[in-house]
Amino acid sequence: MTLPRILVLATGGTIAGEAGDAMRHDYRPGQVGIEHYLNEAAGLGVAAQFTGRQIANIGSEDIDASIWSRLHTEIDSAMRDDSVDAVIVTHGTDTAEETAFLLDLTLPSTKPVVLVGAMRPTDAVGYDGMRNFANAVRVAGDQNAAGRGVLVVMGDRVHSARDVRKAQTRATEAFRGFPRESVAIVTPSRLDWFGAPWRVDDHALLKFLPLPEVPILAIYAGMSAAEAARQLAHNPPGIAVSGVGEGNMPDPVRQVLLEHARRGALVVRASRTDEGLVDRLPSDDPDGFVAARALGVPKARLLTALLIANGITDPAEAQRYFDGR
Structure with missing residues (x-):
C-alpha cells in the first residue's frame, strides 16, 4: 500500500x-x-x-x-x-x-x-x-x-x-x-x-492579499446612534454588522450605517443568532447594504475584508460572493 x-x-x-x-x-x-x-x-x-x-x-x-x-x-x-x-x-x-x-x-x-x-x-x-x-x-x-x-x-x-x-x-x-x-x-x-465534490473548478475564488481592518458592530437592544457613530468614527472601509434576528438593527443605528454606505463603505448585515439565513430586504438596494446569507459574523467580516482587498466594493457585486458558489 x-x-x-x-x-x-x-x-x-x-x-x-x-x-x-x-x-x-x-x-x-x-x-x-x-x-x-x-x-x-x-x-x-x-x-x-x-x-x-x-x-x-x-x-x-x-x-x-x-x-x-x-x-x-x-x-x-x-x-x-x-x-x-x-x-x-x-x-x-x-x-x-x-x-x-x-x-x-x-x-x-x-x-x-x-x-x-x-x-x-x-x-x-x-x-x-x-x-x-x-x-x-x-x-x-x-x-x-x-x-x-x-x-x-x-x-x-x-x-x-x-x-x-x-x-x-x-x-x-x-x-x-x-x-x-x-x-x-x-x-x-x-x-x-455524504455527497460528491462541489468545487468543480480548481482555482481560488479570490486573491490572498493584505486585509483591511473591518470592524464588527455588535447590535443590542437600545443601542444609540451615538454609540454606533463612536465605534465607527475612524471610517473603516467595511463594516460587518452583528445584527439581531435576521441582521436587524435599531433605526438610529441604521441611519449611521447609511451614512457609511453612502461614503463607500461595504456594509454587510449578518446575524448574532446561532444559525439561519440573512436574506436581502427590499430596503437593502436603496440602502446599499449586503446580506450575509448563510455566513455567520466572523466569516462575514473576513469575506468583506477580502472583497475590499480585491477591489470589490460595489454592493451588488459583493452580494454575489455572499450568495455562495
Missing part, C-alpha cells in the same frame, strides 16, 4: 497543549512541537509519510495576518509540489473556522487541505487530539477529498470551511455546520462522504 505524503503545518492550539496534570481544566496551548507530535502519531500506527513544519505554537486567539500569510504561502506551494499529496494544518479551535474560511476562499482545490484541532490538551484524561489527527489523516489521504475546498475535522465529523463554526466552549463535539451539518463521517479506519 502506498502511504499518502502529507505536509503537516503546525500552529499550536489545544491539540499541542499541556496542563501538567491530567485532571486540570486550565492548560497552556501550543507546548508540543510538531516533530514530537508526528513521532507520537507514527508510534500509534497513524499511516502516512509526514513532513512537519512549525508555523507557530500559539493559542488560536492570537492568530494574525502574518501567520495566515505564511500558511497560505506554504499551502499554495504544496499545491504545485508533486511530492505532496495533501496538507493538514493543526490549529486551535477558537478561530479555526476563520482560518479555514480564509484559506478556502484563496486557495485552489486541487489537493485536500484539512484543519484539525482538539478540545482537550495532550496530557488530559480523554485527550481527543490524536483521534482527531488520525481522522484528519484518513480524510487527507482519501482521493475523494480533493475538490471539496478546505475541510475541518473534529469529533468524527468532516465539515466544509464555509459551513463550519465552533458552537460549544468545552465539549469534544464542539463544532457544527450550517447550512450543511457535516459533509462526511470519519473514524481512523473508515470515511463516508
Whole structure:
C-alpha cells in the first residue's frame, strides 16, 4: 500500500497543549512541537509519510495576518509540489473556522487541505487530539477529498470551511455546520462522504492579499446612534454588522450605517443568532447594504475584508460572493 505524503503545518492550539496534570481544566496551548507530535502519531500506527513544519505554537486567539500569510504561502506551494499529496494544518479551535474560511476562499482545490484541532490538551484524561489527527489523516489521504475546498475535522465529523463554526466552549463535539451539518463521517479506519465534490473548478475564488481592518458592530437592544457613530468614527472601509434576528438593527443605528454606505463603505448585515439565513430586504438596494446569507459574523467580516482587498466594493457585486458558489 502506498502511504499518502502529507505536509503537516503546525500552529499550536489545544491539540499541542499541556496542563501538567491530567485532571486540570486550565492548560497552556501550543507546548508540543510538531516533530514530537508526528513521532507520537507514527508510534500509534497513524499511516502516512509526514513532513512537519512549525508555523507557530500559539493559542488560536492570537492568530494574525502574518501567520495566515505564511500558511497560505506554504499551502499554495504544496499545491504545485508533486511530492505532496495533501496538507493538514493543526490549529486551535477558537478561530479555526476563520482560518479555514480564509484559506478556502484563496486557495485552489486541487489537493485536500484539512484543519484539525482538539478540545482537550495532550496530557488530559480523554485527550481527543490524536483521534482527531488520525481522522484528519484518513480524510487527507482519501482521493475523494480533493475538490471539496478546505475541510475541518473534529469529533468524527468532516465539515466544509464555509459551513463550519465552533458552537460549544468545552465539549469534544464542539463544532457544527450550517447550512450543511457535516459533509462526511470519519473514524481512523473508515470515511463516508455524504455527497460528491462541489468545487468543480480548481482555482481560488479570490486573491490572498493584505486585509483591511473591518470592524464588527455588535447590535443590542437600545443601542444609540451615538454609540454606533463612536465605534465607527475612524471610517473603516467595511463594516460587518452583528445584527439581531435576521441582521436587524435599531433605526438610529441604521441611519449611521447609511451614512457609511453612502461614503463607500461595504456594509454587510449578518446575524448574532446561532444559525439561519440573512436574506436581502427590499430596503437593502436603496440602502446599499449586503446580506450575509448563510455566513455567520466572523466569516462575514473576513469575506468583506477580502472583497475590499480585491477591489470589490460595489454592493451588488459583493452580494454575489455572499450568495455562495
